[in-house]
Amino acid sequence: MVETFMITHDSIVDSPGAGSPGELADTQGLLRFGFKHHTDAVFLLLRVKDAAAARHWMGHVQVTSAVSLDPLPSTVLQVALTRAGMSALGLGADVLGGFSEEFLEGMAGDPNRTRRLGDVGASAPDRWDWGSGDREPHVAVLLYALPGNLAEFQRVTEADCAAAFDLMYRLSTIDMGGVEPFGFADGLSQPEIDWDRMLPAMDQQQLSYRNLSCLGEFVLGYPNEYGLYTPRPLLDAQHDPHGSLPRAEDSPDSADLGRNGTYLVIRQLRQDVRGFWRAMDVRAGGVDVEREWLASQVVGRTRSGEPIVVDESAGGSAVAGADFATGRGSTAAGSVTAEAGTGRGSLTARAVTVGSTPTRAPDLNAFTFDADPAGNRCPIGAHIRRTNPRTADLPPGSTGVISQLIRTLGLDSKARAEDLAASTRFHRVLRRGREYGVQLTPEQALRRLAPAESGLHFICLNANIQRQFEFIQSAWIMSTKFNGLHEESDPLLGNRLPGSGGTRCDYFTMPRADSPTRRLEKLPQFVTVAGGAYFFLPGIRALRFLAASGAG
Ligand code: HEM
Numbered sequence: 001m002v003e004t005f006m007i008t009h010d011s012i013v014d015s016p017g018a019g020s021p022g023e024l025a026d027t028q029g030l031l032r033f034g035f036k037h038h039t040d041a042v043f044l045l046l047r048v049k050d051a052a053a054a055r056h057w058m059g060h061v062q063v064t065s066a067v068s069l070d071p072l073p074s075t076v077l078q079v080a081l082t083r084a085g086m087s088a089l090g091l092g093a094d095v096l097g098g099f100s101e102e103f104l105e106g107m108a109g110d111p112n113r114t115r116r117l118g119d120v121g122a123s124a125p126d127r128w129d130w131g132s133g134d135r136e137p138h139v140a141v142l143l144y145a146l147p148g149n150l151a152e153f154q155r156v157t158e159a160d161c162a163a164a165f166d167l168m169y170r171l172s173t174i175d176m177g178g179v180e181p182f183g184f185a186d187g188l189s190q191p192e193i194d195w196d197r198m199l200p201a202m203d204q205q206q207l208s209y210r211n212l213s214c215l216g217e218f219v220l221g222y223p224n225e226y227g228l229y230t231p232r233p234l235l236d237a238q239h240d241p242h243g244s245l246p247r248a249e250d251s252p253d254s255a256d257l258g259r260n261g262t263y264l265v266i267r268q269l270r271q272d273v274r275g276f277w278r279a280m281d282v283r284a285g286g287v288d289v290e291r292e293w294l295a296s297q298v299v300g301r302t303r304s305g306e307p308i309v310v311d312e313s314a315g316g317s318a319v320a321g322a323d324f325a326t327g328r329g330s331t332a333a334g335s336v337t338a339e340a341g342t343g344r345g346s347l348t349a350r351a352v353t354v355g356s357t358p359t360r361a362p363d364l365n366a367f368t369f370d371a372d373p374a375g376n377r378c379p380i381g382a383h384i385r386r387t388n389p390r391t392a393d394l395p396p397g398s399t400g401v402i403s404q405l406i407r408t409l410g411l412d413s414k415a416r417a418e419d420l421a422a423s424t425r426f427h428r429v430l431r432r433g434r435e436y437g438v439q440l441t442p443e444q445a446l447r448r449l450a451p452a453e454s455g456l457h458f459i460c461l462n463a464n465i466q467r468q469f470e471f472i473q474s475a476w477i478m479s480t481k482f483n484g485l486h487e488e489s490d491p492l493l494g495n496r497l498p499g500s501g502g503t504r505c506d507y508f509t510m511p512r513a514d515s516p517t518r519r520l521e522k523l524p525q526f527v528t529v530a531g532g533a534y535f536f537l538p539g540i541r542a543l544r545f546l547a548a549s550g551a552g
Contacts, residue, residue, distance in 0.1 A: 024066040024195075026246075026539045027260040028078050030142065030432055031219060031461060032066035032195070034187065038076055038144035039175040041434050042154055043266070043457060045130060045137035046165035048088035053164035054139075055089055059547035061160075063540055075153040076144040079543060080264045080535035082106065085138030091546065095257065098233025099536065102465045103263060107532045108132035117470065118478035118495040123529035129268070130169045130531040137168055140266060140535050169531075171268065171457050173434035180435055181271045181454040182295075182492075182526075183442055185305035189365050189388065191428040193218050202227040206425060209368050209390045213428055220463050221249065221259030221539075225425050230463045232258025244545050257546075260539030262461050265429075265469045267532040269493075270455040276526045277445040283520055291442070294520075297510050298491040300382030307367050309378035309385075376513040380483050383492040386476045389483070391422045427471045429460040455530070465534055480505045496525045 024032070035041075048054045064076040081089075083104050086096055096104065108114060108125035119125055125132035141161070145153050158167060180186040191213040199214050201223035216224030220232040234254035235245070248256035277291070280298075284290035296302045300309070368390040372378055378385055437454025462468035476482060477490040480499060489495065491508040498504055508520040538546060 021067060023260060026541050027066040027219065028537055028540065029064040029066045029069075029076060030078050030264075030537065031262060031430070032193075033069055034190075034432060035069075035076055035144045036178075036187075037069075037072055037146060039147055040145045040150035041173045042143050042150060043171040043173070043434075044141040044143065044154075044158065044161070044167060045169040045171065046139040046141060046161060047168050048085065048138045048164065049166045050164050051088060051090050055547045057161060057164045057547075058089075059544055063543065065540060072146065074146050074149045076142075077157065078142040078144075078537065080140045080142070080537040081546070082136060082138055082140075082533055082535055084136050086536075086546065088138050089546065091549065094239065095233060095235065095546075095549065098231070098235070098257065100231060100263070100465060102470060103534050103536060106136060107265070107267075107534050108136070113470070116474040116478070118473065118489070118493075119529055119532075120495060121497040122525065123495055128529065128531045131268075131533045135168070137533055139165065140264070140533075171266075171436065173436050173457060174439070176435045176439045179303075179439075180433075180456055181273050181437060181439065182276050182299075183273075183440075184295075184299050184301065184303050186433075186435075187431065188301070188305050189384070190430060191217070193430070197222070200227075205393045207394065208392050209424065210392075211365070213425065217425075217428060217463055217468070218262055218430055218461055219259075220261050221246070221256050224463060230258075232256070232261075232463075234258075239549070240545070244548075245541055257538075257542050259542070261542055262463055262537050263465050263469075264535040264537040265458075265460045265462070265465060265532070266535065267458040268455065268530040269458050270453065270528045270530045272524070272526050272528070273440050273445045273454055274448065274451065275524050277442045279524055279526070280442075281446055295442075297379055297382060298508065300378050300384035301364075305364050306362075307364060307378070307384070308382075309369055309372050310362075310367050311377060374513075375509075375511050379508070379510045381485050381488055381491060381508060383490055386482060386490050387472055388428070389422075389424055389476075391424045393423050393425075427468055427476070429462045429468050429472060432459040432461060433457055434459070455527075461537065485509060491520075491523060493527045494523070494525070496523065 029035070058079065061079065062077060063079060064073060083096065083099065083106060102113065105113065107117070108119070108128070108131055114120070114125060128135070130137065141157065143150065143154055143157060161167070178185055178187060192211050194212050194215050197215055199212065201214070203226045214223055214225045216222040216228075216230055220230055222229070224230050229248075229250045234248050234251055235257055237247075237253055237255055240255035243255075245255035245257060246259045248254045248259070277295075280291045280294045284294050292303070296308050301307050369375075369378060369385055370390075375381075375385070380386075433456050435454065435456055438452035439454065440448065440452060460469055477493050478495065480487055480489050480503065482489075487504045488507040488509060489505045494505060496506045506521060506523045508523055509517060510519070511517040
């Protein structure tokens with residue numbers, strides 16, 4: 001579906017920013033907070049058993065909004081629905097028709113999508129524990145709690161849901177202290193959302209990487225990075241006679257069912273922690289330091305989170321005129337805002353003490369890859385470089401007029417190869433994943449023989465699943481032709497099944513400035529998909545509207 005409505009800056013200056021209390025009260029908290037204090041979490045996947053009871057539950061359930069986490073609530077509940085869930089509630093084509101095609105088809109609903117996402121072989125949907133066919137959930141209820149508060153909250157919530165839903169699956173999580181199961185600090189880099197709508201609502205070419213994202217990239221009903229409103233269900237006002245929904249900014253006669261909502265992607269990613277560390281160890285000849293170094297090349301950060309592109313010996317900076325908003329100081333004050341921008345486990349800009357002088361640790365996100373075009377310090381295929389190449393709208397290079405023109409017209413062959421990685425700002429996601437299973441250190445993983453299952457319930461939020469999550473997953477993570485590379489996909493996440501014609505995808509290239517390029521080969525697959533689905537995370541008014549409107 002095309003993003004069509006061009007608006008001018010003037011047309012929205014009087015509109016309240018989503019940062020206004022009224023709009024935040026209508027927004028589910030997950031869009032603004034990672035709930036990092038709420039270390040205990042479980043995600044309930046439900047199927048509607050009694051539509052009337054389900055609508056009643058959805059019309060009354062207490063949902064935590066994005067207004068404030070001060071004081072910290074002891075528990076948090078968020079609700080999202082799949083297309084199948086909306087149908088089961090009795091919602092008709094007039095409501096469903098406005099949702100995006102990929103949402104309506106579902107994560108596992110189309111073989112081409114499945115192939116593009118890399119969900120083949122061991123990750124094929126027919127092998128998933130949940131998410132495909134009649135194992136597609138209708139509703140996801142995300143429960144978060146301060147330590148010690150989850151069990152009772154879960155018990156009460158499940159009892160409340162029992163008449164309305166069958167409990168299909170409980171996705172349990174464990175708190176690994178801001179580290180994912182392979183042992184790397186996670187949740188460090190997040191886009192910062194322009195809640196106050198300070199960015200101009202028009203598409204202006206960005207000559208340097210910027211971390212601040214237009215609100216409409218993450219929240220429906222507001223202008224996105226193109227200065228457009230992402231398509232979403234707009235209803236004829238007659239469907240909302242009581243005015244329960246906000247009117248659309250770009251179509252004032254329509255009720256905006258999307259406003260303050262977004263799409264939620266959940267993927268259960270099983271991680272072979274033993275396999276990962278064994279593969280690193282074998283290629284490192286059993287040498288600890290080499291093993292750590294190889295693993296950091298794969299991710300693009302050390303296990304404690306330092307970006308390897310930053311050359312400490314050269315003063316520790318890889319910044320080239322970029323604008324790094326790290327998520328602090330945009331809307332609210334203090335710890336709440338820090339949580340809002342950086343997600344869980346953030347090590348960025350933490351205060352540390354050296355001797356008796358308090359100082360600040362380096363910002364672990366203040367870098368681009370511009371000063372390392374060949375990938376000598378951070379391989380081009382490293383996980384964080386694939387998933388966020390930190391590029392502006394033109395491939396890296398001088399910003400002189402002639403040079404820009406040559407690259408804009410695509411006359412420079414090197415620039416053409418890099419083009420796939422340009423314009424990162426259209427392909428950002430807000431990550432909200434949680435870990436599950438058994439936590440192992442690399443040493444334990446190498447020693448331990450019994451398989452211990454662990455993984456990531458990968459969760460991300462975005463206004464346009466196709467342009468954001470699916471693009472990152474297919475064009476950047478799974479693509480074997482990313483940014484001039486060939487026969488390799490993301491070394492951490494890639495599916496290693498050969499492509500059509502037997503093309504391999506199990507290499508990983510690490511160029512060096514002062515020695516020959518090193519290429520790992522026959523990398524095993526470390527991550528397998530065990531389930532997944534696309535959900536709509538509605539605004540709170542929209543949730544109540546959906547609960548009321550299925551009835552008719
Ligand atoms: C088991 C699966 C995965 C593991 C173990 C993993 C691990 C990591 C780690 C360790 C980081 C660096 C820390 C950070 O910046 O937060 C990271 C960053 C990131 N990952 Fe993943 N990840 C996984 C799956 C995915 C998937 C499926 C996607 C998207 C489709 C993704 C997108 C990203 C993005 C966008 C970043 C931030 C890059 C940046 O802004 O610098 N990851 N991941």
